[in-house]
Amino acid sequence: MREIALSSVTLDPASGLLREAARAAHMQLPDYADKYDWDTLFYDVYRAGPHIVFQGPPFLNLLEPLKASAPFTGAFGFPRFAARHFGQKKRGEIWLRSDAQTVEIDGPLGRYAIAVQPDLAHLFAGRRVITTLSKDNDLRWIADWVRFYARIHGADGVLFYDNGSSAYGMADLQATLDEAAGGAFPAVAVSWPFRYGPQGGMAGAVNGVEADWDSDFCQTGSLQHARHRFLRRALSVLNVDVDELVLDDEGCTSIFAATEASHRGFIKFPGRWINTHAAPPAQRATCRHADFVFRDLPDEAVCPPKYCLVPGRADRLAYSWSVHNLFGAAANRHISTRFSYRHMRGITNSWKEDRWAATGADPATLPRDAALEAAFAVAGLPRSH
Incomplete structure (x- = not known):
């Protein structure tokens, strides 16, 4: 598979402009400024059917300067109605009806010559696709994750976003995906090297007050990018992480x-x-998914939901694909009692917390997950020992 190019744009320092903070100053932890994406104007500029999509983090204070810049001047509203802006739920997109192959932004934000990247929706047309954003997950975990979904659920497409891994390069990641797919279906790695953004909830709490999830644009951005540039014509799409089965x-x-x-x-x-x-014990350095078949206690404790959808049927353009929700859709309120995912504590590089140290239950009390164990056997996933 060829390397996927992005037409990313970073704000010119000479413009004197940066994205304003999405979070009030009194709710910012000391590392907020280091983690926040102040200067990515566009993640990518690409074709989606008859439109060019200028996609980035939420534009916030940059939207009006953009509207005052060519080629957007006069394109919003009457009489042309050539451009639309979508900015809800950590999303920044301008859709411009145009057949141009290159565009030049020229205005208050500076001047930028941009190649319009091709529409790649044909790569996954009619396929059942798994997609995720990952950083430094072990290559053996990634391979087992692909094989599980191919053999248990019939996945026949993989779209994998890498958020700046340092443990391996993109060539190694692509080779792993290709090997796991075995030439039977497309498996595409996309480099997505943008700041992930400050956490919300208790991870971003100030003086015990939880922060809103208002500043972590990167993962929602990758999902929207996947949706529009690659997956508009997919049969169905499953959004799950490498540690989720x-x-x-x-x-x-x-x-x-x-x-x-x-x-x-x-x-x-x-x-x-x-x-x-x-049983026998697994080691952090060599563990694999199939090593782990015991549920945590309390067994009724649940993780935030994930979803599967049919593009074009479930998701109107105004809806937003995000990590745990399809924002804007009435169906988003309903949680299935039939399907669930197993969240593997051991499949982690502990970027957020040490999940191995977080569990202290007596192993003798842990219930065995017979369905998961059976699925590992059907999928042929190996254990580490």
Whole structure:
């Protein structure tokens, strides 16, 4: 698979402009400024059918200077109606109806000559695709993740965004995806080297007050990019991380097949934790998914939901693909009781917390997840020992 190019644009310092902070100053932790994306104007500029999509983090204070710049001047509203802006839920997009192959931004933000990247929706047309954003996840985990979804759910496409891994290069990642796919389906790695952004919730809390999830633009950006440049014509799409394995808790139906057959073309499902306990014990340096088959306690504790959808049926343009939600869709309120994902505590590089140290339950009390164990056997996933 060829390398995927992005037409990224960073604000020219000479413009004197930066993106304003999305979070009030009194709710910013000391490392907020280091993590926040102040200067990415566009992640990518690409074709989506008859439109050019200028996609970046939320434009915020940069939107009006953009509207005052060529080629957008006079394009919004009457009489041309050639441009639309979508800025909800950590999303920054301008859709411009144009057949141009190159564009030049010229105005208050400076001058930028930009090549319009090609529409790649044909790569995944009619396919069942898994997509994720990852950083430094071990290559053996990535390979096992692809094989699990191909063999258990019938996935026949992989779109994998890499957020600046230092443990390996993009060539190694692409080779791993190609090997796991075995030449049977397209597997595409995309370099997405942008600041992830400050955390929300208790991870971003100030004086015990939880922060809003208002400043972590990167992952939502990758999902919107996947949606528009690659996956508009996919049969169905599953958004899950490398440490998340979906199962049908009532049988063996593919999550893709169930989503395609559903009324709204959308299924949202919860997760449950799988403990780091293994018999025989697994080691952090060599562990694999199939080492872990014991549920955490309390067993009813759930993780934030993920989802599978049918592009074009479940997601109107005004809706937003995000990490745990399809924002704007009425179906987003419903959580499936049939499907859930197993969240593997041991499959982690502990970028957020030490998940191995976070579990202290007596192994003798942990229930075995027979469905997960059976799925590993069907998928042929190896253990580390």
